[in-house]
Amino acid sequence: MDNEFFQRKVQARLAGFDLDRDGVITQADVDTVTDRALGAYGLTATSPQAKALKAAAGTFWRQVAAQADGDRDGKICQEEFFLAASAFQQAAQPWVRALVAAADTDGDGWLTAQESRSILRALGADEATLDQAAQHTASDGSVAVANVQKTALGLFADHKPYAPATWSFGTF
Numbered sequence: 001m002d003n004e005f006f007q008r009k010v011q012a013r014l015a016g017f018d019l020d021r022d023g024v025i026t027q028a029d030v031d032t033v034t035d036r037a038l039g040a041y042g043l044t045a046t047s048p049q050a051k052a053l054k055a056a057a058g059t060f061w062r063q064v065a066a067q068a069d070g071d072r073d074g075k076i077c078q079e080e081f082f083l084a085a086s087a088f089q090q091a092a093q094p095w096v097r098a099l100v101a102a103a104d105t106d107g108d109g110w111l112t113a114q115e116s117r118s119i120l121r122a123l124g125a126d127e128a129t130l131d132q133a134a135q136h137t138a139s140d141g142s143v144a145v146a147n148v149q150k151t152a153l154g155l156f157a158d159h160k161p162y163a164p165a166t167w168s169f170g171t172f
């Protein structure tokens, strides 16, 4: 395997989690995502959605810290991330699903285009990526929660989240 290529790929994946851009992953990054999501949805900290989100974030952090933070300093550095990248992907899935599900405040399985953009932006998607995602909305502009979840998972799993498979449901 091309080691340099793999190294770059790992760095790109780490950057997806390193929301405060200090080069390591800490609980502060996870809290940053939670705060941004609550802000984007206009949810109060005491709402059921906020509580579910915080519980999912707490579980995610405990799992990755247990599996990835080899020297137990509370920081997951690039080397630790490299060794535990697959554990990260596993642990992130329920967390990312919870992040997106919290946006569906009426529970109908659909988000407005605006809600979809808000959550993806909160998770670190850039504007070009948001525009690309917006091409996959229903005719009334709504987006299936399941599709936003897939896209959001892509942000944390790969530096090219909008590979064709991401939108396997196609356009509506």
Ligand SMILES: [Ca+2]
Residues within 6 Å of the ligand: 017, 018, 019, 020, 021, 022, 023, 024, 025, 026, 029
């Ligand atoms: Ca960080």
Ligand SMILES: [Ca+2]
Residues within 6 Å of the ligand: 068, 069, 070, 071, 072, 073, 074, 075, 076, 077, 080
């Ligand atoms: Ca560490």
